[in-house]
Amino acid sequence: MAFKFPSDEWIKELANQLNASEAYEKAAKDWEGDFIFVVEPDEAYPHTAYLFLGLYHGKSTDAALLSSENEREAEFILRAPYSNWRNVIEGKLDPIQGMMTRKLQVKGNMMKIMRYPKAAKEIVACCALVPTEFAA
Amino acid sequence: MWYFVSPQIVFGEGAICALDELQGCRALIVTDRTLVELGLVGQVKDRLERAGFEVRIFDSVEPDPDVQTVLKGAEVARAFEPDWIVAVGGGSPIDAAKAIWVLYERPELHPAEINPITPLGLRCKARMVAIPTTSGTGSEATMGIVLTDREERRKMGLGNREAVPDIAIVDPCMAAGMSPQLTADTGLDALAHAIEGYTCAWHTDFADGLCFNAARLIFRYLPAAVANGADLEARERMHNAATCAGLGFSNALTSIAHSMGHALGAVFHLPHGRAVGICLPYTIEFAAHQAPERFAELAALLGFSQAGGEEGARALAGAVRELCRRIGNPTSIAETGLSRADYEAHLDKLVDDAFNDTSMMSAVRSPSYEEFRQLFLYAYEGKPVDF
Numbered sequence: 001m002a003f004k005f006p007s008d009e010w011i012k013e014l015a016n017q018l019n020a021s022e023a024y025e026k027a028a029k030d031w032e033g034d035f036i037f038v039v040e041p042d043e044a045y046p047h048t049a050y051l052f053l054g055l056y057h058g059k060s061t062d063a064a065l066l067s068s069e070n071e072r073e074a075e076f077i078l079r080a081p082y083s084n085w086r087n088v089i090e091g092k093l094d095p096i097q098g099m100m101t102r103k104l105q106v107k108g109n110m111m112k113i114m115r116y117p118k119a120a121k122e123i124v125a126c127c128a129l130v131p132t133e134f135a136a
Numbered sequence: 137m138w139y140f141v142s143p144q145i146v147f148g149e150g151a152i153c154a155l156d157e158l159q160g161c162r163a164l165i166v167t168d169r170t171l172v173e174l175g176l177v178g179q180v181k182d183r184l185e186r187a188g189f190e191v192r193i194f195d196s197v198e199p200d201p202d203v204q205t206v207l208k209g210a211e212v213a214r215a216f217e218p219d220w221i222v223a224v225g226g227g228s229p230i231d232a233a234k235a236i237w238v239l240y241e242r243p244e245l246h247p248a249e250i251n252p253i254t255p256l257g258l259r260c261k262a263r264m265v266a267i268p269t270t271s272g273t274g275s276e277a278t279m280g281i282v283l284t285d286r287e288e289r290r291k292m293g294l295g296n297r298e299a300v301p302d303i304a305i306v307d308p309c310m311a312a313g314m315s316p317q318l319t320a321d322t323g324l325d326a327l328a329h330a331i332e333g334y335t336c337a338w339h340t341d342f343a344d345g346l347c348f349n350a351a352r353l354i355f356r357y358l359p360a361a362v363a364n365g366a367d368l369e370a371r372e373r374m375h376n377a378a379t380c381a382g383l384g385f386s387n388a389l390t391s392i393a394h395s396m397g398h399a400l401g402a403v404f405h406l407p408h409g410r411a412v413g414i415c416l417p418y419t420i421e422f423a424a425h426q427a428p429e430r431f432a433e434l435a436a437l438l439g440f441s442q443a444g445g446e447e448g449a450r451a452l453a454g455a456v457r458e459l460c461r462r463i464g465n466p467t468s469i470a471e472t473g474l475s476r477a478d479y480e481a482h483l484d485k486l487v488d489d490a491f492n493d494t495s496m497m498s499a500v501r502s503p504s505y506e507e508f509r510q511l512f513l514y515a516y517e518g519k520p521v522d523f
Contacts, residue, residue: 097338
């Protein structure tokens with residue numbers, strides 16, 4: 001079964017994959033900080049979507065599709081057009097390189113993110129494990 | 137989409153004369169006391185003064201500089217208001233100078249906030265010249281800034297594209313006085329930059345040639361530079377190789393050997409180049425098991441093996457070990473004299489620190505926590521990696 005991206009089911013499945021990942025658990029064992037991923041419209045996807053991912057000490061505590069950016073509080077907001085998210089999920093765009101080239105725009109404490117590069121890698125590895133159905 | 141960033145590089149014997157053409161009023165030299173005592177800083181100061189600069193020297197940079205040092209240096213800079221920051225030294229003074237420069241321009245920042253993603257807005261107050269006095273770090277051509285967090289005994293891999301110096305003066309005479317041991321250690325650092333820059337997941341067409349050529353020069357000239365420091369051809373080619381490797385990896389990235397080397401350096405104070413030189417072959421063998429292509433390609437280009445695949449990659453690891461032996465450097469951590477008990481007592485911290493080092497971002501094969509533990513143990517024992 002494939003999960004549509006972006007959707008409530010997709011982000012919940014990512015949380016499941018993270019919670020099953022020993023590599024992520026080790027890499028993020030001290031991590032505290034929730035994310036909102038903002039999927040912005042582009043030629044491949046006409047809507048805006050907000051995905052909440054709660055992360056605490058190597059586990060995902062919560063995951064949900066939000067109706068707006070303000071529905072939940074998160075320490076980090078990562079924003080990119082749909083096609084750039086697709087490239088990240090498909091492993092074509094390294095998320096750190098994406099941030100360095102402003103293809104992904106991050107709001108939050110960069111000093112904290114840069115201390116957990118392995119965790120970022122493992123999140124992307126888990127994304128790749130989610131069977132994903134993309135728009136067009 | 138990616139970037140290639142480089143300073144203007146002035147190189148060769150007599151390159152130091154480029155200081156004569158510098159335009160400005162005040163220059164802050166950032167260096168260490170040893171280089172002042174050796175007279176190398178005096179040469180730079182004299183040239184700057186002849187060029188019309190008022191010069192101040194900040195010579196408090198220690199090996200593996202920490203946050204407090206760069207905060208002190210930034211205070212000096214703010215009081216003196218230089219329009220040029222001139223770094224003279226190996227990686228420690230050059231990295232410290234970059235951080236001092238950033239904090240001079242952006243006094244509200246903490247050094248740990250220097251990251252590759254947030255724009256810094258440098259060059260409003262000063263520009264930077266870097267003059268390497270070792271042939272290894274390549275910091276004169278890189279965006280990287282390595283500072284040590286002494287409380288946590290951890291090296292922080294910081295950096296930003298804007299922190300690449302404006303000018304790198306790569307004059308072999310400035311490195312001619314290095315001891316054989318320093319020549320060997322720093323040369324292996326440059327080799328690790330070249331090999332990891334070529335083989336990491338972030339490698340690029342623009343950096344590949346620099347990394348390959350640097351590796352070629354190091355395999356050829358490092359033994360001669362160690363054996364006879366007066367061999368000026370070897371000195372010059374090594375000095376150029378280190379900058380090529382720096383430029384190469386700064387526009388790609390380093391990888392697992394550097395993450396292990398940073399952890400070992402912070403915990404046991406092993407010289408950085410010696411630590412990465414030891415770790416490099418083990419990390420090549422580890423990667424070779426699943427992703428041998430780039431290593432095998434480099435081994436073929438360097439003439440070590442045409443076998444390709446894992447066999448070719450392992451030939452590269454073997455060539456690195458052989459080079460270490462030729463220049464009298466250890467090929468295992470045990471050979472450095474660290475006791476096994478002491479090593480194992482710190483193993484969890486080594487793995488934790490290496491696991492989340494910024495160099496891990498570009499590993500072609502990403503080790504699990506347990507595999508990392510094994511890598512550290514194999515590197516201690518000198519056992520070729522078989523997993």
